[in-house]
Amino acid sequence: MHPDLSPTPPVISELAAELWTSAAGVLDANWAGDHTVPSRALHPHQWSWDTAFAAIGLAYVNQSRAWRDLRSLFEAQWPDGRVPHIVFDPATAEDDYFPGPAFWNVPAYARRPAGGSTGLVQPPLHALAAWEVYRHAAAHGAASAQLARTELEWLYPRLVASQQYLTDRRDAGGTGLATIVHPWESGLDDSPAWDDALVAVPADLSLPEQSADHARHLGLALSYRDSGYSDNDLAGRHDFVVECPGFNAMLATAELALAQIAGVLGHSAEAQRHRDAARCITAAIADRLWDPLTRLFHARDVRTGRLSPAHCVNGLLPLMLPDLPAHQATAIMAAVGSERFGLPAPSYDRTAPRFDSRRYWRGPVWINVNWLLRRGMLVHGYVEEAEELRRAMLRLVHRNGHYEYFHPGDGSGLGAAAFTGTAALCLDLLADRSAPAYARSVLVPARGRSTSTGLSSRASASLAS
Numbered sequence: 001m002h003p004d005l006s007p008t009p010p011v012i013s014e015l016a017a018e019l020w021t022s023a024a025g026v027l028d029a030n031w032a033g034d035h036t037v038p039s040r041a042l043h044p045h046q047w048s049w050d051t052a053f054a055a056i057g058l059a060y061v062n063q064s065r066a067w068r069d070l071r072s073l074f075e076a077q078w079p080d081g082r083v084p085h086i087v088f089d090p091a092t093a094e095d096d097y098f099p100g101p102a103f104w105n106v107p108a109y110a111r112r113p114a115g116g117s118t119g120l121v122q123p124p125l126h127a128l129a130a131w132e133v134y135r136h137a138a139a140h141g142a143a144s145a146q147l148a149r150t151e152l153e154w155l156y157p158r159l160v161a162s163q164q165y166l167t168d169r170r171d172a173g174g175t176g177l178a179t180i181v182h183p184w185e186s187g188l189d190d191s192p193a194w195d196d197a198l199v200a201v202p203a204d205l206s207l208p209e210q211s212a213d214h215a216r217h218l219g220l221a222l223s224y225r226d227s228g229y230s231d232n233d234l235a236g237r238h239d240f241v242v243e244c245p246g247f248n249a250m251l252a253t254a255e256l257a258l259a260q261i262a263g264v265l266g267h268s269a270e271a272q273r274h275r276d277a278a279r280c281i282t283a284a285i286a287d288r289l290w291d292p293l294t295r296l297f298h299a300r301d302v303r304t305g306r307l308s309p310a311h312c313v314n315g316l317l318p319l320m321l322p323d324l325p326a327h328q329a330t331a332i333m334a335a336v337g338s339e340r341f342g343l344p345a346p347s348y349d350r351t352a353p354r355f356d357s358r359r360y361w362r363g364p365v366w367i368n369v370n371w372l373l374r375r376g377m378l379v380h381g382y383v384e385e386a387e388e389l390r391r392a393m394l395r396l397v398h399r400n401g402h403y404e405y406f407h408p409g410d411g412s413g414l415g416a417a418a419f420t421g422t423a424a425l426c427l428d429l430l431a432d433r434s435a436p437a438y439a440r441s442v443l444v445p446a447r448g449r450s451t452s453t454g455l456s457s458r459a460s461a462s463l464a465s
C-alpha cells in the first residue's frame with residue numbers, strides 16, 4: 001500500500017466510518033491533478049483558503065496531495081508576496097467561470113502558472129495548514145515524514161513573504177492590522193459586515209451582474225485592477241479598505257504556526273519574532289476592532305473610521321488567539337451562547353431583521369468558520385463547548401451531505417454539493433477527538449486558561465446522539 005494512504009478512519013462508530021468514507025470520496029473526486037477544486041460544479045479553479053482547508057483534510061488520507069495542493073498555490077505567488085485568491089486552471093474555459101482570467105488581466109509576471117490568477121488575496125490560513133499536514137506526517141511512515149520536512153522547508157520562506165505582504169503593504173490604516181480591499185478577500189463574500197462600507201462604492205449596473213451589491217463587487221475589482229493592483233495610498237484612493245477581525249485573527253494564527261514551523265526548521269530567533277508578531281496583531285485586534293457596547297468584534301472601515309454595526313461570525317474568530325484578553329474571550333463565548341448565534345454558529349445574527357436563512361454568508365451555517373471557532377474554544381479551554389460544536393457539525397454534515405453551507409433552521413444543504421472545505425474539515429473533526437492536544441502543543445498557552453480532561457469519553461459517543 002502507498003505509505004500516504006491511511007485506510008482506517010481513526011474513529012470507532014459506524015456512522016463516523018460512513019462519514020469518513022464519503023468525505024475522503026469528495027476530496028478524491030475534487031482532485032484536479034495538482035490541486036483540489038472547491039467544487040466541480042461551481043468553483044472549477046483553485047481557491048486560496050479552500051486549499052488550506054483541503055490540505056488539512058488531505059493530511060489524513062493523502063499526504064503527498066496535501067503538499068502538492070499547497071505547493072501549486074504558492075507557485076502562483078506574486079513577486080510582492082501576495083498569494084492570489086484564485087489560481088485559474090488553464091483546462092477550464094473562460095466562459096465556465098466569471099470573473100475569469102480575462103477580467104482580471106493580471107501583470108505578465110503573475111501569469112504563472114499558465115492559467116494566471118486574480119490579484120486579490122484570501123485569509124492566510126496556509127501556515128496553519130502546513131503545520132497541520134506536517135504534524136500528521138509521521139503517522140504515515142518515514143517517507144511521508146521526510147517529504148513533510150522537504151515541503152516545509154520549501155514553503156517556509158514563501159509563507160513568510162505572504163505574511164510580510166499583508167502586514168506591510170496592506171497595513172493601509174497604519175494600525176498593525178491588514179486591510180482587505182474587496183469583500184471577496186475576507187472569504188465571507190456577501191456578509192453584512194461589508195454593507196456599510198459598500199454604500200460608498202459606486203454600483204455600475206451596466207456590468208453583467210444583476211444585484212447592486214454584485215455590481216459593486218465587480219466595480220471594486222475593476223478599480224483595483226486598473227490601479228495595477230497597487231497598494232499605494234489605499235486609504236486615500238480605493239473605495240473599500242476594511243480591517244476584518246476574522247482575516248486578522250487568521251493572520252495572527254499564521255504567525256503562531258510559523259513560530260512552530262521555524263522551531264522545527266531550527267530558526268529559533270525567527271520563531272520568537274513570529275510569536276511577537278502574533279502578540280502585536282492580537283493587541284491591535286483587541287484594541288481597534290472591539291466594540292465595548294456590543295461586546296463583540298466588528299470590521300472597521302479605515303476610510304470612515306467606523307465599526308460595522310453588524311454582528312457577524314467573523315466577530316467571533318479572534319477567539320482563536322491565545323493572548324486575547326480574557327474579558328473578550330468570555331464575551332465571545334457569551335455571544336456564541338446567546339440567541340444571536342448558537343451552535344453551530346450561523347454566519348449572521350439570527351435576531352437581525354436582515355438575517356436570511358438561505359443567502360450566502362447572510363445567515364447560513366458554514367463548517368469552515370465553525371471549525372475555526374472550535375479551535376478558539378480549545379485554545380481558551382472551553383473543551384465541552386468545543387466538543388458540543390464538533391458533534392453538532394458532524395451531525396449536520398452526516399444528515400445532510402458535504403454541502404458548501406447549510407440552512408440555519410432545518411440544516412438542509414445549500415450551495416454546492418460535494419464541497420471540498422466541508423469534507424476536508426469533517427475528516428479533521430472525526431480524527432481530532434483528542435483535540436485539546438492542539439491547544440496544548442500547537443499554541444503558546446493562554447494565561448489563566450482552564451483545563452479539562454473530560455473529553456475522551458464524551459468524544460467517542462455516537463454522532464447520532
Ligand code: GLC
Pocket residue numbers: 038043047048049050187188189190
Ligand atoms: C465563495 C466563498 C469563499 C470561497 C469560494 C470558493 O466565494 O464565499 O469563501 O473561498 O467560494 O469556495
